[in-house]
Amino acid sequence: xxxxxxxxxxxxxxxxxxxxxxxxxxxxxxxxxxxxxxxxxxxxxxxxxxxxxxxxxxxxxxxxxxxxxxxxxxxxxxxxxxxxxxxxxxxxxxxxxxxxxxxxxxxxxxxxxxxxxxxxxxxxxxxxxxxxxxxxxxxxxxxxxxxxxxxxxxxxxxxxxxxxxxxxxxxxxxxxxxxxxxxxxxxxxxxxxxxxxxxxxxxxxxxxxxxxxxxxxxxxxxxxxxxxxxxxxxxxxxxxxxxxxxxxxxxxxxxxxxxxxxxxxxxxxxxxxxxxxxxxxxxxxxxxxxxxxxxxxxxxxxxxxxxxxxxxxxxxxxxxxxxxxxxxxxxxxxxxxxx
Numbered sequence: 001x002x003x004x005x006x007x008x009x010x011x012x013x014x015x016x017x018x019x020x021x022x023x024x025x026x027x028x029x030x031x032x033x034x035x036x037x038x039x040x041x042x043x044x045x046x047x048x049x050x051x052x053x054x055x056x057x058x059x060x061x062x063x064x065x066x067x068x069x070x071x072x073x074x075x076x077x078x079x080x081x082x083x084x085x086x087x088x089x090x091x092x093x094x095x096x097x098x099x100x101x102x103x104x105x106x107x108x109x110x111x112x113x114x115x116x117x118x119x120x121x122x123x124x125x126x127x128x129x130x131x132x133x134x135x136x137x138x139x140x141x142x143x144x145x146x147x148x149x150x151x152x153x154x155x156x157x158x159x160x161x162x163x164x165x166x167x168x169x170x171x172x173x174x175x176x177x178x179x180x181x182x183x184x185x186x187x188x189x190x191x192x193x194x195x196x197x198x199x200x201x202x203x204x205x206x207x208x209x210x211x212x213x214x215x216x217x218x219x220x221x222x223x224x225x226x227x228x229x230x231x232x233x234x235x236x237x238x239x240x241x242x243x244x245x246x247x248x249x250x251x252x253x254x255x256x257x258x259x260x261x262x263x264x265x266x267x268x269x270x271x272x273x274x275x276x277x278x279x280x281x282x283x284x285x286x287x288x289x290x291x292x293x294x295x296x297x298x299x300x301x302x303x304x305x306x307x308x309x310x311x312x313x314x315x316x317x318x319x320x321x322x323x324x325x326x327x328x329x330x331x332x333x334x335x336x337x338x339x
Contacts (some may be wrong), residue, residue, distance in 0.1 A: 002108060002109075002128075002160070002165075003074050003075065003108040003109070004074070004075050004077070004105070004109040005030075005075075005076045005077070005110050005160060006079065006109065006110070006111045007022070007023060007026075007076070007077070007079065007112050007113075008078075008079040008081065008111065008112070008113045008115070008118060009079070009081065009112070009113055009114045009115065009132065010080075010114055010115060011080050011081065013132065013134065014078070014081075015080075018151070018153065021153075022152040022155065023076075025155075025156060026076055026156070026160070027076055029156055029157040030074050030076055077097065079094070081115065086115070086117065086118075091121075094118065098111060098122055098125070098127060099127065106126070107126075107168070110130060110163065110164045110167075111129045112130045112131075112132060112160075113129070113132065114132040114133065114138065116131070116142060119131045119142055119145070120144075123144075128163070128167035129167075130160070130163050131145050131148050131149070132148075132149045132152070133150055134149075134150065134152070146166065146167070146229065147163050147166065166228075166229065169224070171185065172184045174288065175284050175285070175288050176284075177280050177284045178280065179241055179242070179277070179280060180240060180241055180277065180280065180281055181238075181239040182237070182238055182239075182251065182285070183239065184224070184228055184237070185220055185223070185224065185237050185250070186220075186224070186237075187224075189237055190209075190213060190216050190217050190220055191213070192247040193216075194216075196247070196269045196270075197209050199269075201270055202269075202270065205303055205306045205309070206267055223235075233293070234254065235250050235252035235254065235265070236250060236251060237250050238251055238268070247269075248277065249267050249269050249272065249277070249278075250266070250267050251265070251267070251278070251285065252265065252285070253265075256301075256326075261295055261296070261297040261298065261299050261335075262289070262293075262299065263299045263301060264282065264285065264286075264300050266278050266282065273308075278312055279312060279315050279316070286338070290338050295338055296337065296338055296339050297335050297336065298318075298335065298338055299321075299333055299334070299335055299336075300313055300333070300334045300335075301331045301332070301334075302331060302332055302334075303329075303331060303332070304330075304332055313334045317336060318336045319334060320333075320334055321333045
């Protein structure tokens with residue numbers, strides 16, 4: 001669980017309008033999540049070398065050196081570094097607040113910085129780190145970053161939490177409906193999927209899993225590391241909320257080669273069919289697509305004989321578009337306008 005956010009950036013970013021608004025926004029979002037709110041304020045970490053941020057008697061930094069806000073279990077620390085100053089004393093103070101903490105606390109931390117050296121140092125200790133590059137010349141300064149902020153406008157606690165989850169390979173919770181939870185797949189889900197797919201009716205109109213479960217696990221692992229990371233959508237797991245952890249199918253979106261708009265697909269376990277689960281979850285996904293992405297059209301492709309999918313498309317207000325050729329087979333395409 002994300003409990004600590006550290007914003008450690010140059011004074012150029014810290015004092016910018018974007019930086020100030022970001023700090024204010026994250027603090028407000030954290031405080032709104034909890035009834036308890038206690039604030040402690042200290043000095044900025046460093047202004048300029050030679051200013052009163054340093055203790056002349058010890059040559060070190062005076063305490064407190066952070067602006068720190070504690071909200072219940074969460075804390076938000078903002079540190080301001082001079083563009084001209086990054087010495088051993090400063091690095092030692094940053095280490096004290098990050099890498100020298102117990103491993104459990106490091107695992108609950110997200111570190112944001114526009115300073116490449118700090119980004120690399122923090123990441124080396126398996127701490128979730130999100131680099132910030134607001135100028136074109138900084139975009140190439142973080143070549144190994146999985147995620148990178150090219151702007152702070154609109155970035156909130158929800159997005160930071162998802163970056164943190166991606167770093168630690170925690171599956172995203174996509175949405176909830178009245179009866180289901182939709183989340184990203186994990187490799188551990190493969191066994192449950194084989195139980196669903198062993199029913200012959202499931203693969204009548206749907207591609208089967210690999211015959212070898214180890215191949216399916218390897219494929220799932222690669223899917224998580226590529227499709228989820230770069231597309232931020234994909235095929236997701238559907239759980240029954242009444243029986244926590246019980247997988248009743250999978251549903252989601254894909255981009256098929258040769259097509260510009262995403263395609264909706266679903267599989268519901270045979271015992272759960274004809275109970276409205278597909279309609280319930282598909283409607284929620286359509287709303288999710290409208291809110292989160294800018295695609296104008298959603299597609300469904302099916303065989304002409306797949307009567308259940310035809311009925312579902314009509315319930316969801318899809319309309320027949322045209323016949324398309326998929327892997328040498330003629331399929332019927334239905335579309336839904338998302339705008």
